[in-house]
Amino acid sequence: MELLLKPIIEKPNETGSGHIKAAAPVRWALASLSLSMLMPSLSTSIANIALPTLAQAFGASFQQVQWIVLAYLLAITTLIVSVGKLGDIFGRRRLLLIGISLFTLASLFCGIAPTLSLLLAARGLQGLGAAMMMALTVAMVGGTVPKERTGSAMGLLGTMSAIGTTLGPSLGGILIAGFGWETIFLVNVPLGIANLLLAAHFLPADRPNAKTMQGRPDAIGTLLLALTLAAYALAMTMGRGSFGAVNIGLLLATAFGAALFLLAQAKVKSPLLRLSMFRDSTLTAGLAMSTLVSTVMMATLVVGPFYLSSALGFDAAEVGAIMSAGPLVAALMGVPAGRIVDRFGTHRMTITGLVGMIAGLFLLSAMQGRFGAAGYIGPIAIVTANYALFQAANNTMIMTDIQPEQRGVISGMLNLSRNLGLITGASVMGAVFTFASGVADITAAHAEAVAAGMQITFIIAALLIVATLGVALAGLAFARRASLLEEVS
Template sequence: MKPIIERPDKTEAGRTKATPSIRWALASLSLSMLMPSLDTSIANVGLPTLAEAFGASFQQVQWIVLAYLLAITALIVGVGRLGDIVGRRRLLLAGIGLFTLASLFCGIAPTLWLLIAARALQGLGAAMMMALTVAMVGETVPKERTGSAMGLLGTMSAIGTTLGPSLGGVLIAGFGWETIFLVNVPLGIANFLLAARFLPVDRPNRKAGQGRPDAIGTLLLALTLAAYALAMTMGHGSFGVLNIGLLLAAAFGTALFAFTEAKVKSPLVRLTMFRDSALSVGLAMSTLVSTVMMATLVVGPFYLSRALGLDAAHVGAVMSAGPLVAALTGVPAGRIVDRFGAHRMTITGLVAMIIGLFLVAAMQGRFGVVGYIGPLALVTANYALFQAANNTTIMTNIRPDQRGVISGMLSLSRNLGLITGASVMGAVFTRASGTTGITAARPEAIATGMQVTFAIAALLIVAALVVALTGFAIAKRTALSEQAS
């Protein structure tokens, strides 16, 4: 089936107007971002039910979530690079098909370990979708609409994360645990048909395809990232000998990967690309900001239930407010980036996040739930602005033969931030609360832990702001020196 690609129309004001084919292509990319995001959170709510269904311990059923997360983290850069070589549209279609098929296998799995294996396969499909969806933006929409497209994808990611727990609860209660996976099958079929029909065919890229794929580099990076992810997720913030050993293995793997990439003819990641300050700065900021955003998911439930005394239903409603704000502000944020510029909006988003995080810490207990939701809405709305601006900065001016691998690295930086935030910010919260058993801590201790955690989170965003300002200054100085020469 040959995809239909039309040139964008121009309005009287000279702005690019999306044609129906572009809208349908964006619909496919939106589904490709929604589905993996939905499955990041939808399985968590079903863990107690799955433990009962398979007669397994909680530690065993946790691998249903961990297998998915590890597959994405370990493989996302490799599949991004593979898309640059074999064609991003072709690999995205394969990823959608694999994700859909794996979802079916999850829903009919007769044993826990077959379910875990199917989740790992689903994670591979999700890695393809997440890496290549962002990479396809440059081939799907005009350059001046990149910010709007990035904002839309950010909105779909937030909707998927928000919708997962509530949709999962409804499906399990009404139709059984199998449906939390089977719901992806009709979505996947629709997405595959849209992508096959409307996404643009890759142009032949001889430069990206030169040399053999870097199998050694791909394996080293996958093992290194898996070691880091396991170190951050096993033990729930309590670091033991195993966690330290995994971190040391990750550090050794990083050094070995860098050495290998400097020697091979066609590396997975060209180390020289990190000389680009926009890329290095953007990836560093993405990791820092994602680490901080995870703090709201780690600390929020304990603060709302233990310090403010809310029941589970009200905690869930309040916790959905942040992602809901991100979903509502993602598209407007992208349009603001297109209008006022990515650099300016990156700084604006970070400054507003700093203000919001300090307000969360300062206002705790004074205005109840309103004193929590208000500043958190400010943080989340400006996170959407930052994400649209930062993604636009990274993806706009890169070479076409590097879009897949850099998109994979961008998704990886965000995923590593979330993993690190769950462990590190959780440990900060526990330590600041002055207790090892957080569920038995007094409300006053929980409130103190929340204040300290969000104050440290604000300082991390200050660090991201310093990185941004330094990077922009270096880029400006480099541009001036090139003009002078």
Template structure:
């Protein structure tokens, strides 16, 4: 089967609409599969602990190994795609992810399972970074927002579907199937990608230089140190966490110094002079940090303050991801019609409004007082994601798509990791207790209110960044037109 070979600018014109749809189907699967495995293993941890005779702390590394591999490697594999060809590396990523899923399903020991999960995380990093990068080569520029919204929907569906699908598979067929389910999906995705994704153009790969081995290693170690600092200690920020943070800070300084010296850096420092890119990455990180407040604080508030049981808490918590899944595609179409920068601002305003309402309606109207504002937050989060991704990926040169896409995914992952720690710590401090599980309903309610006020203020700061960036972009456009 020969791949599509048309140039990116000709996508949708020389290629048939059917080919574009099948190519998008492949990209959707490439986003769905890694997202599914981010959450599907969580529900199986008790079963896996029993199956391998391991402690809960040991089996937690089944989740952590996967997330660490993605976080530490996603920028590097994006750069590799720019050098060696994004389609080629995406095919390798799909194959690696599928093979690793098979190895996870047949692993006889916990340590082999952890190794397979790390390998699966490498494949997932390739898929997540290069899927977004391939959008510019697959669909016309005027449909970029719709494609980004569709990928956001698939990511939300994967994350939402993971726990429920995992529970069904474990109950009916055993823990192995939560990993083996990826094998038929991976084979289908590989066949679609081989047939319908546009081939790499040789001119895109010339003069890209060699892979920056030192920079890649430094960035991976730095990100690993930061991720471990945010996730280890089970909510207690101790000496180990501080040491890891200091290590990460030193690693960043060393990485910046190294990148300024090498001929073919992993990340060119000059690219951060682009205010649109820098602002977009910063906003992505802050917004992802804030969105974790709903996932970290929400369950404790619903159970501890409102008195809902686990079943009702799960049902209420599913409202957010469900809304994200339903609004992703419409949000993308809105971005295409009204403009990405404008919709970024509206998305942030909507998020700030929803977060403020959650804090203001604390204790009122029961579940409705939480679900209503949560719907506002998540719908506008989907709008922001589609518009911010479109802004970033539409304003870069083709040879940078892989590495910038990797940085975009990294900013989101770092935000989610940071949010879990930071928003959880704000909630604990605001509740006035060291053990939130024993806090009184009044303390939990007070902690929730303060946390969401802080979240709303963070979005307000992000809105300032967006408005400043929009003003600067207008001035730049006027200056270029005048010249």
């Protein structure tokens, strides 16, 4: 952690000798923000490994225990924008402390839950705490580090998220085997207490903004958005990729809910989301790109295990080791990517990251069946390294020049765009993979069908990133045109 923080907090003084005296408080503040990003991502990945054990422990079916994951993700997805807005109104530091406390207590309740129903309720509360932590962590970067170090800080947060994702399966397996399933939740308790102490002592205080406090919080908009997002998330996750009448009904409910939400936002005095924000081409393009790229990245997690096991013949342990290569590369690249963004600029590095992803995805498709594990790990390393660069650049571009009173809600929207991409990718790219394989049940497909499905899926994934690159280039052209008009006027 010390090595990760050092390049961000140490800034030479005007004489070129020594460092600013505030380095130590900034170091500990960044440590708190890092833990606030690590803990939610760890709790996402660590629970997946425990589902078979939990099904046995509670005498439940797979369909029942999968709600241990879904309850957590639904809480985050439906509430992350709302809690970001509340942070803007009542103070981001105050709400982050509440979020850390709630997450820690909910983790304790998960670990001691005697029934599956109580465990699911505790996971929902844990998801609410995680939503607060994820939304407000990114929002607080602007008040914690100098503007010229924003990219490095965003890269650090990306690294911590990737570490949590990478560490979850292996740590979960060790804890379950040695101490029981309860410990995969209880491990968050000491982390949460340490994080709460760091946040209380070192995070900079922010006062509630008088402008955002005018009028009452938008309860109707908050409810409509939560219900709409819940309907969409359920539509994408129920049925395990096969769409039926329930899924279609939920998508129709999503469209109806979205229309009602937009109508409500246009009429209330203090809306949850000011629709005028979307006139900002940088924000709109950044959110759209985040969703598309996350959709593609989810394809690697959906397709990879089937391809490695069915087409290449690796066993479960080997598949797990190979699949960890991508998150590991993302973790290693997070901070360097942030420093590159600080040096060369957000627009340039956004485009560079997308071009690198396109190259890696086409190479992944072309290399299928060749060179064994190396033929998979090499292209995946290219994809994830450039994804880390894109994420650091895009997050920095969105969060750098926004108004202070909007940091919480925009941070929530940024996290929401990523979550929606992951949810969509799991369903849509999984359906593409199944269709391209030419079988109704991918688990019963022959090796050749799986390999063909993988090849087509990653070609489509590459084309989605080509479309994302088009969005980035259009956004850059619009920004340059606006800058020229300002200079002329």
